[in-house]
Amino acid sequence: MAAIDQQASATTQRAHHAQSAQRMDNSAAHRVVIVGGGVGGLGLATRLSESLGRAGLAQIVLVDRWPTHFWKPLLHEAASGQLDPATHQLQYAVQAQRHGFEFEQGELTALDRAERHITLSALHDADGREILPARQIAFDTLVLAMGSVTQYFGVPGAAEHALPLESVAHAEAFRRKLLDACLRANHARRAQTAHAATPVSINIIGAGATGVELAAALRDTVRLLNRYSPFSLDPVRDFRIRLIESSGRVLPALSETISARAQRMLASLGVEVLSATRVTEVRADAVLTDGGAPLASDIAIWTAGISGPPVLRTLDGIAVNRNAQIQVNRTLQCTNDPNIFGLGDCAACPADDAGAFLAPRAQVAHQQALFLARALKCRIAGEALPGFVYRDAGTLVGFGREGTIGSLSNSLLTQPVFVDGWLATAVYKLIYRRHVMTLTGFARMALDTASHWLRRRVHPVIRLH
Numbered sequence: 009m010a011a012i013d014q015q016a017s018a019t020t021q022r023a024h025h026a027q028s029a030q031r032m033d034n035s036a037a038h039r040v041v042i043v044g045g046g047v048g049g050l051g052l053a054t055r056l057s058e059s060l061g062r063a064g065l066a067q068i069v070l071v072d073r074w075p076t077h078f079w080k081p082l083l084h085e086a087a088s089g090q091l092d093p094a095t096h097q098l099q100y101a102v103q104a105q106r107h108g109f110e111f112e113q114g115e116l117t118a119l120d121r122a123e124r125h126i127t128l129s130a131l132h133d134a135d136g137r138e139i140l141p142a143r144q145i146a147f148d149t150l151v152l153a154m155g156s157v158t159q160y161f162g163v164p165g166a167a168e169h170a171l172p173l174e175s176v177a178h179a180e181a182f183r184r185k186l187l188d189a190c191l192r193a194n195h196a197r198r199a200q201t202a203h204a205a206t207p208v209s210i211n212i213i214g215a216g217a218t219g220v221e222l223a224a225a226l227r228d229t230v231r232l233l234n235r236y237s238p239f240s241l242d243p244v245r246d247f248r249i250r251l252i253e254s255s256g257r258v259l260p261a262l263s264e265t266i267s268a269r270a271q272r273m274l275a276s277l278g279v280e281v282l283s284a285t286r287v288t289e290v291r292a293d294a295v296l297t298d299g300g301a302p303l304a305s306d307i308a309i310w311t312a313g314i315s316g317p318p319v320l321r322t323l324d325g326i327a328v329n330r331n332a333q334i335q336v337n338r339t340l341q342c343t344n345d346p347n348i349f350g351l352g353d354c355a356a357c358p359a360d361d362a363g364a365f366l367a368p369r370a371q372v373a374h375q376q377a378l379f380l381a382r383a384l385k386c387r388i389a390g391e392a393l394p395g396f397v398y399r400d401a402g403t404l405v406g407f408g409r410e411g412t413i414g415s416l417s418n419s420l421l422t423q424p425v426f427v428d429g430w431l432a433t434a435v436y437k438l439i440y441r442r443h444v445m446t447l448t449g450f451a452r453m454a455l456d457t458a459s460h461w462l463r464r465r466v467h468p469v470i471r472l473h
């Protein structure tokens with residue numbers, strides 16, 4: 009049955025590919041190809057299709073290596089088992105059908121700037137059989153919105169033994185490792201083996217927002233897991249959750265007030281913080297630092313830095329910086345090719361005239377998508393392009409049941425205001441709902457929210473399998 013399903017899926021994909029290639033050949037409209045269906049790319053494809061696409065002024069093609077979109081800021085909740093990623097994924101093919109753009113699944117591997125086409129790798133099924141061949145897609149305007157990858161800074165053993173947290177697959181790998189470690193430890197306690205007194209050690213390397221949120225979520229998870237007999241461990245005595253940070257404080261990119269408050273919340277959650285500590289090596293069972301004895305490690309996860317996808321260095325000489333991000337100017341055009349735009353984490357966009365660049369954040373990618381949806385109209389109409397201006401709305405960091413803290417800002421406030429309590433938690437939750445609403449509209453977002461609410465009442469609060 010599985011083989012028949014795969015064959016049917018491959019045939020459907022081939023037929024879809026032939027149809028879409030034919031549609032592309034037949035169209036004389038300006039062709040905008042967007043690579044990457046993340047926060048920025050999918051938002052842009054949806055908006056452009058509704059404006060330029062519906063008016064017949066442009067043909068929009070979205071490319072992604074996966075068939076579904078997942079909002080990355082929820083990854084720590086998926087990794088800690090508090091959220092089922094399957095219920096939060098949006099299928100590109102469905103979004104394309106509803107909004108009127110083309111979707112091509114495949115990984116960008118090459119670019120020909122003179123001929124204006126990109127190459128996508130072949131797509132294979134789980135048995136290694138080819139579903140779609142390598143393909144070339146022509147463009148008039150190319151938008152690269154490919155996000156980022158984990159930056160291990162060349163630390164020995166880190167890429168081999170510290171999990172990254174970039175995708176649903178990584179979150180699932182972490183969750184499985186956590187459950188396996190709990191089962192093992194629980195068995196050791198029951199069997200009274202030599203390891204019975206050893207806590208499960210989880211080392212999170214990097215105390216930026218992702219690392220801090222993951223540490224806090226894990227504290228909730230281990231408390232909830234205690235209810236289920238195969239995983240039943242003492243949430244305090246049997247777990248050691250460490251956050252290791254090379255700079256002097258947690259959340260180094262945020263204000264000292266927020267950082268100090270986060271430090272206190274982590275302490276009350278029982279998370280051990282090792283600041284001003286540099287990881288020098290990661291091994292299968294230990295993390296080595298410049299701060300003393302090796303730290304025991306059942307699971308290590310790396311949340312300490314990002315870079316642009318390495319393929320960007322190989323794309324026909326487009327300008328990239330040392331961090332493999334596309335160098336763009338204020339119009340988001342690549343500095344050495346006006347037909348190519350960079351958006352979100354994969355682009356180094358100037359923040360000011362003093363040489364600073366915008367941080368890799370969902371907020372930046374979202375605003376740049378809105379900006380490009382307007383700017384590309386100007387480009388197609390032959391008008392001068394406006395410049396992108398980023399408006400920082402603040403930052404919120406979630407600590408699970410302990411609450412949320414952060415700062416909010418807008419044009420009426422002279423400086424960001426510190427927020428916590430119910431207001432911070434409500435705004436934090438609304439950010440994801442706003443993202444869903446941008447993509448699907450108010451009615452679908454409301455139904456989706458209701459279905460998640462119902463799910464939480466019917467299913468266990470932690471995913472055990």
Ligand SMILES: Cc1cc2nc3c(=O)[nH]c(=O)nc-3n(C[C@H](O)[C@H](O)[C@H](O)COP(=O)(O)OP(=O)(O)OC[C@H]3O[C@@H](n4cnc5c(N)ncnc54)[C@H](O)[C@@H]3O)c2cc1C
Pocket residue numbers: 043044045046047048049071072073074077079080081082083084114115116117153154155156173174217218317319351352353354368369370371372373404
């Ligand atoms: C765990 C975690 C928590 C975060 N929390 C926050 C937060 O609270 N607030 C905040 O502002 N930001 C947060 N961020 C950062 C935020 O998620 C990113 O800044 C944002 O997703 C960037 O959007 P993007 O569109 O540039 O890229 P992404 O959303 O990463 O999307 C990139 C897309 O490109 C596709 N792609 C990549 N390479 C290729 C290729 N070669 N071919 C085809 N497709 C490709 C990928 O499959 C993906 O769909 C968090 C990130 C992580 C990992």
